[in-house]
Amino acid sequence: MSFLRAWFTGYFSPVQLIEQLRSKPAPQWGLFAQFLRGILDSLLVYLPVSLMGRVPPTPSFLSFVPTERYYSALIWMAPFVLLAQTLMGAVVVHVLLRLMGRHSDIDRILNINGMSALIVGAVLIPWDWAWFALGAADQYFLGISHLVISIWAIVIMVVGLRRILSVPLWLGIALSIIVIPFQLPFAMMFMRSPF
Numbered sequence: 001m002s003f004l005r006a007w008f009t010g011y012f013s014p015v016q017l018i019e020q021l022r023s024k025p026a027p028q029w030g031l032f033a034q035f036l037r038g039i040l041d042s043l044l045v046y047l048p049v050s051l052m053g054r055v056p057p058t059p060s061f062l063s064f065v066p067t068e069r070y071y072s073a074l075i076w077m078a079p080f081v082l083l084a085q086t087l088m089g090a091v092v093v094h095v096l097l098r099l100m101g102r103h104s105d106i107d108r109i110l111n112i113n114g115m116s117a118l119i120v121g122a123v124l125i126p127w128d129w130a131w132f133a134l135g136a137a138d139q140y141f142l143g144i145s146h147l148v149i150s151i152w153a154i155v156i157m158v159v160g161l162r163r164i165l166s167v168p169l170w171l172g173i174a175l176s177i178i179v180i181p182f183q184l185p186f187a188m189m190f191m192r193s194p195f
Contacts, residue, residue: 003029010119014159021115022164026107030114034086037114037121038079044125046074049194056192057139070192081190082121086113088186089179093161096175103165112160116153123149128194137195 002020006029010017021029050071060067090109097104124146131137158172167175 003032006115007033007118007122010115010156014156015163017115017119017156018112018160018163021108021111021160024111026105027110027114030086030090030111031083032114033111033118034083034114035079037118038082040122040125041078041082042075045128045194046071046078050075054194057195058192061189071194074190074192077190081187082117085183085186086110086117089113089183092179092182093175096178097165097167100171102167105165108160108164112157112164116156116160119156120150120153123152132195139193139195142193142195 002024006017006020006024009020054071055068056070060070062073065073087110090106090113093109093113094104094106127145127149128137128142131142154173154176157176158169161167161172161175162169
């Protein structure tokens with residue numbers, strides 16, 4: 001129950017979310033949150049589009065997965081790709097903090113990163129389906145709108161770094177933005193827009 005409470009608190013109060021995360025098992029909560037986000041994507045996005053017989057608008061970059069079966073493959077790959085993306089982002093933040101001589105706790109960073117991914121990712125699912133239902137879904141529009149909506153994840157990350165690791169506001173913002181060029185190419189290689 002406290003996991004659900006923390007999840008839903010993240011929609012209206014990043015400060016309260018971070019205070020709840022402070023005493024929770026790290027990195028278990030963050031890893032579970034990101035894995036749950038991947039399961040939600042698999043079951044609520046990639047399974048339906050696969051059953052609908054849709055083909056991704058961008059061809060497969062993976063030679064062992066043909067484009068016409070890519071959504072079927074994402075049902076199984078998405079949770080692990082998203083989990084790897086979270087690990088990559090947390091490692092970048094941790095290493096940069098350590099290189100600057102600052103205190104860091106990768107377990108806490110994973111908790112913050114994973115919960116922020118679940119909070120934002122759970123919103124992106126109905127967002128994408130709403131645009132599909134309106135007949136206005138386009139991979140470029142969805143991609144840009146996902147980046148805009150993901151600003152909330154940056155807010156959560158900045159608040160978490162500030163309150164748990166005493167990272168200055170400017171540095172928290174910088175770190176949250178710096179991870180994007182590390183995570184985005186990885187996501188572009190494996191993930192595909194559902195519409």
